[in-house]
Amino acid sequence: MKTLTILLLYLGIPAGEPSSFYTGKELKTSLATNVRWVSIGSELGDQLRDLQTQTNVAILRDRRLDPHRRINVETEFVPRVQVLKQISATIPGAALCITEDCACIGPSDAIYRLPILLSSNAEQLHGLRTKIDTTALRRLTVKVDASWEQLAEPRQILLDHAQTAGVVITNPDAIPHDVWAQQRLPQMSFAHLTTLILNQFDLTFEIATDRAELTIVQIDSEDAIEHRYPVGSTFKATVVNAWQQQAPNLEIRWTGSNATVTTTLRQHILLNAALHAAWNSGSNSDATLMTQEGSIRTRNFQLKAERATIGQLIVFFRTEKIRIEVRDEDSAEVTAILLEPVQLDTRAGKQAGEKLFPLIFGKHFKTVDVRDDRVVLSQE
Known part of the structure; x- marks a missing residue:
């Protein structure tokens, strides 16, 4: 669990220089900032670009959402993440999730499985540490520029980034042809970027056990995956009740207010959807931003306060x-x-x-x- 070390001398701490895009804690801070948002009849793509500019947070729109769809969103002063939620709520079957690197909006199934796939693929890499040589592992985990130009093809996007990282994709033709709008993203590992792109085609990848090589495969909704959910004590009772209604025999291991569940990816999608429903129905407007170290009750702090x-x-x-x-x-x-x-x-x-x-x-x-x-x- 991460620790926030606080050093306070009189009036505070100098802030660091902002990065091109906020990630991690800065991302969550930006999305928690209150704004009033009024946009009537604007296209989805334009609204997301405006929010991206204001927040310094990359917003990834799933390829299956029409950027020219006109939507109406009008709010009082609310956290920016609530604006994103309201934008997604205007699109039938759409949802929102926040990762460490960006905000993602798209079809609900794809969005609710994305955090599980990101975590699962990270675990896949972690499990290879003792099997794969250091150079190969570094190629898969080193952060790369994750942006692409207007009218880029997703297949070529991954091939270009794979070449930069020194990774081999054995079957790039598994990625269907498509043409995408320009997108800027923060630097991230090649494995992370690949997950974000392939998820939009219901695809994922398997990594070779002895070299920096991956093979694209179809997402198997029946795969059993272990995943940890940062439920939060405020929502624990509500979430347990919702999960038990969906899966009465579900086994949940609790560590404080965090729940670890091993079940199929199909079931995880439903569990994550129920969790987001509980967060959205609560009074905490920042619940979407909660992470495993995000609960103030369980997060570790070290205080050094002088005068x-x-x-x-x-x-x-x-x-x-x-x-x-x-x-x-x-x-x-x-x-x-x-x-x-x-x-x-x-x-x-x-x-x-x-x-x-x-x-x-x-x-x-x-x-x-x-x-x-x-x-x-x-x-x-």
Whole structure:
């Protein structure tokens, strides 16, 4: 599990220079930013390009969605991810998922299986570490420029990127002919890019056990795959109920609020759809962005705070998109608390959020409620 190490000296931390496209944590932060969106009668492709420009997040439209489809979306101030959800909701049978590298919109089955395929193919590579030589493994995992030009053919896109990475595709003709619009994506591994492209044709790949070579194969919906779902404690009961209705004999291994399930890819699609339905029905507008290390309760933190006040620490957490709600924040009593110095042994090691936040704020606020998506502080 990743650890957020926080170093706070007075007023905060200098931000790094932005990359061409945000990925990982920066991606989730950008999509969590509130905007008001009004677009009436605009084409799908234009709306996605506008969002991509505003967010600095790559948005991949599945080839099966018509970019010229005219859609109407009008929102109040909501997280950008909600705008994407509403755009996908205007298209029958479409869905949205967020990966570490981009946002993807397309037919629901393809979208809900994509995270499972990305994870499964990553595990396939991980399992080859002791079988394949270092050079071959590096060719499959090294990050490459994942963009392509207008009117590019997906077969040629993969062949060009394979040549750059030093990877051999044994059967490129398995990729049907198509012509795609220009697309810019962040750098990613060749294996990751290949998954994103092949999924749009209901294809995936198998890697040779002794060299940097892959063979394109049809996706088998009956393949048994182990996958870990970052459910979150807020949604656990709802998700368990939905999953049990779909598959009464489903075996689930829980680690905190994360569920590990081994079942067919076909069943995983249904489970992931149910999970997204639970997230979307909840009050947490950022639930789509939750990752295995995304729950504040279970995520590890290491705090090094010197000469910082409670207010400065809260501001810093908020800039890191760790949601801190302070009840009656404008009251005189709370204003005085925000000026108090942090009272914490900074020599403490890594601790889960559910333990650390009460240690930080418990001496100052009567109630410290640590949830998956936020920390609520109050004097009640």
